[in-house]
Amino acid sequence: MKAGLVALLLLAMFGCSQSTGPDGSEPGENGEAVSAASCVKLYSPSNLTEQTFAFDGTITTLRYPPPESSGADGADDDLGSATFRVHAWYKGGSEAEVTLDAGAPLGAITSADFPSLEVGKRYLVSGEEKTTMHACGFTRDHSDADGQVWKDAFGS
Numbered sequence: 001m002k003a004g005l006v007a008l009l010l011l012a013m014f015g016c017s018q019s020t021g022p023d024g025s026e027p028g029e030n031g032e033a034v035s036a037a038s039c040v041k042l043y044s045p046s047n048l049t050e051q052t053f054a055f056d057g058t059i060t061t062l063r064y065p066p067p068e069s070s071g072a073d074g075a076d077d078d079l080g081s082a083t084f085r086v087h088a089w090y091k092g093g094s095e096a097e098v099t100l101d102a103g104a105p106l107g108a109i110t111s112a113d114f115p116s117l118e119v120g121k122r123y124l125v126s127g128e129e130k131t132t133m134h135a136c137g138f139t140r141d142h143s144d145a146d147g148q149v150w151k152d153a154f155g156s
Contacts, residue, residue, distance in 0.1 A: 042136070042137070048126060048150065054089075055098070057087055059083065060085050081102060122141075
């Protein structure tokens with residue numbers, strides 16, 4: 001029950017829309033299908049540049065939410081957080097280390113294209129406020145190819 005509520009809250013936070021394709025899908029970044037309940041904005045280099053912040057970093061610490069992390073209205077108000085050692089800022093910062101709220105419940109499987117966060121693992125991270133990582137492909141596992149796309153998108 002709680003997992004279902006969390007999923008609904010995530011969809012409300014990050015938005016969802018019905019796809020326009022007759023088969024219930026729409027094209028994704030590379031032509032792959034995207035489920036009918038999908039992100040309002042799909043990941044693309046042009047949409048990426050609309051984010052307020054973006055960086056390449058490695059997680060040094062994960063803080064999982066306490067078991068009783070519900071507010072008075074019953075909504076989860078603590079999804080956990082991750083502290084990153086920043087290798088390179090593409091936009092919106094200069095700190096050597098930054099702590100952000102998780103864009104999805106830590107340890108949960110989501111349908112909002114959010115990576116599984118692990119200490120010691122490198123990520124490309126972005127969001128619209130420097131408090132929370134965005135899902136929907138805007139925070140992703142680091143790869144050299146994606147890193148180059150981000151550098152090119154931000155003119156770094």
